[in-house]
Amino acid sequence: MRQEKNPFISIVLPVYNESAGIGETLTVLANYVRARPERYELIFVNDGSTDDSADQIRAAMAKNPAIRLVDFSRNFGHQLAITAGIRYASGDAVVVMDADLQDPPRVIPEMLARWREGYDVVYGKRRKRSGETWFKKLTAEMFYRLLKAVTSINIPVDTGDFRLMDRRVVNVLKQMNEQDPYVRGMVTWVGYKQIAVEYDRQEREAGETHYPLRKMLHLAMDGITSFSTVPLTLASWLSGFFLIIAVALFGLSLALGHLTSLTWVMIITLLVGAGITFTIGMLGTYIARMFAESRHRPLYIVADTYGFKTQTTQQTSYPYHALQN
Structure with a gap:
């Protein structure tokens, strides 16, 4: 042909x-x-x-x-x-x-x-x-x-x-x-x-x-989640990274005494919360794709x-x- x-x-x-x-x-x-x-x-x-x-x-x-x-x-x-x-x-x-x-x-x-x-x-x-x-x-x-x-x-x-x-x-x-x-x-x-x-x-x-920015971001997410599991691994590493930073900051605050313990607890909570939220978000993206495939529409x-x-x-x-x- x-x-x-x-x-x-x-x-x-x-x-x-x-x-x-x-x-x-x-x-x-x-x-x-x-x-x-x-x-x-x-x-x-x-x-x-x-x-x-x-x-x-x-x-x-x-x-x-x-x-x-x-x-x-x-x-x-x-x-x-x-x-x-x-x-x-x-x-x-x-x-x-x-x-x-x-x-x-x-x-x-x-x-x-x-x-x-x-x-x-x-x-x-x-x-x-x-x-x-x-x-x-x-x-x-x-x-x-x-x-x-x-x-x-x-x-x-x-x-x-x-x-x-x-x-x-x-x-x-x-x-x-x-x-x-x-x-x-x-x-x-x-x-x-x-x-x-x-x-x-x-x-x-x-x-x-x-193709406004919203659709471009959606297409980008489809491309990444269709052909890569790196975000899942990255989410786990980021969670660990945030935890290490939180512990380090807490130890530094106690050593220097420049900030109150309450302030550092708030910082730690925010950092750990950000890491957990990111991880859940990435997991949710993959689960959403699995859910869409399972409906067989x-x-x-x-x-x-x-x-x-x-x-x-x-x-x-x-x-x-x-x-x-």
């Missing part, structure tokens, strides 16, 4: 309130597909948008039969939207990219060239991050390096979800039914031959980012699909077998 002149390529795009820019995205992708020798399907996953993003996508389907739409019943989150799109994709290779054109389609041919060379995963590595604040750039850089330091797998730094995956990688990902998926970590965990393609990330064409609910050979309505699981070409 890789050496065919026109292999079938799926492009998956999660969408959440992209009304201001989705029209431009549809136009740019339509022009890209028209100019390329490969066959394409464009799978947009509407992650519970409250604007007219889905309406614009459905309107574009009348002019472009390559467009597909998976419509969630509500907002389930960016990573689950990617998961659903991957499961609905039927291409020989699957490209995941954002719907705001910050991941430029012009990089895809280079990814395809690497894929044809035999690489199973070709991920986009950012050289520049245009249009982003210094704070977001700094925190992103810190997060990627922290994640690499504490996890058991070598997740590439300065990479997002923009990547191309061979069908056999996609088939493995479909078997992973994690409630809080961290897709880029899961792709690294799968293994196979992987390589980077460097690119300059563009500014958003329109609209605002839907569907990862997402698909209200409707459009553009597939077999349409589905009110699905609580992905009907992949019904969507094969």
Whole structure:
């Protein structure tokens, strides 16, 4: 399939309130597909948008039969939207990219060239991050390096979800039914031959980012707790560290007599309490993940699909077998 002149390529795009820019995205992708020798399907996953993003996508389907739409019943989150799109994709290779054109389609041919060379995963590595604040750039850089330091797998730094995956990688990902998926970590965990393609990330064409600090922190926590047990060990060490400091301070206060015993007792209590609270918090995070997995709820609910050979309505699981070409 890789050496065919026109292999079938799926492009998956999660969408959440992209009304201001989705029209431009549809136009740019339509022009890209028209100019390329490969066959394409464009799978947009509407992650519970409250604007007219889905309406614009459905309107574009009348002019472009390559467009597909998976419509969630509500907002389930960016990573689950990617998961659903991957499961609905039927291409020989699957490209995941954002719907705001910050991941430029012009990089895809280079990814395809690497894929044809035999690489199973070709991920986009950012050289520049245009249009982003210094704070977001700094925190992103810190997060990627922290994640690499504490996890058991070598997740590439300065990479997002923009990547191309061979069908056999996609088939493995479909078997992973994690409630809080961290897709880029899961792709690294799968293994196979992987390589980077460097690119300059563009500014958003329109609209605002839907990844505020709160969501970034949540994604960071998912990444760390999915692939590392270091925080559990760190919590135990910190508790011991706080206890040693408390004992040392108490002994010093008695030796110097500068502070009352009551003051030192308060300091010790605060230090030990901080250590215990941190430990309980980390344990709670892991227990919460175990609880979520034990419920066996569907990862997402698909209200409707459009553009597939077999349409589905009110699905609580992905009907992949019904969507094969």
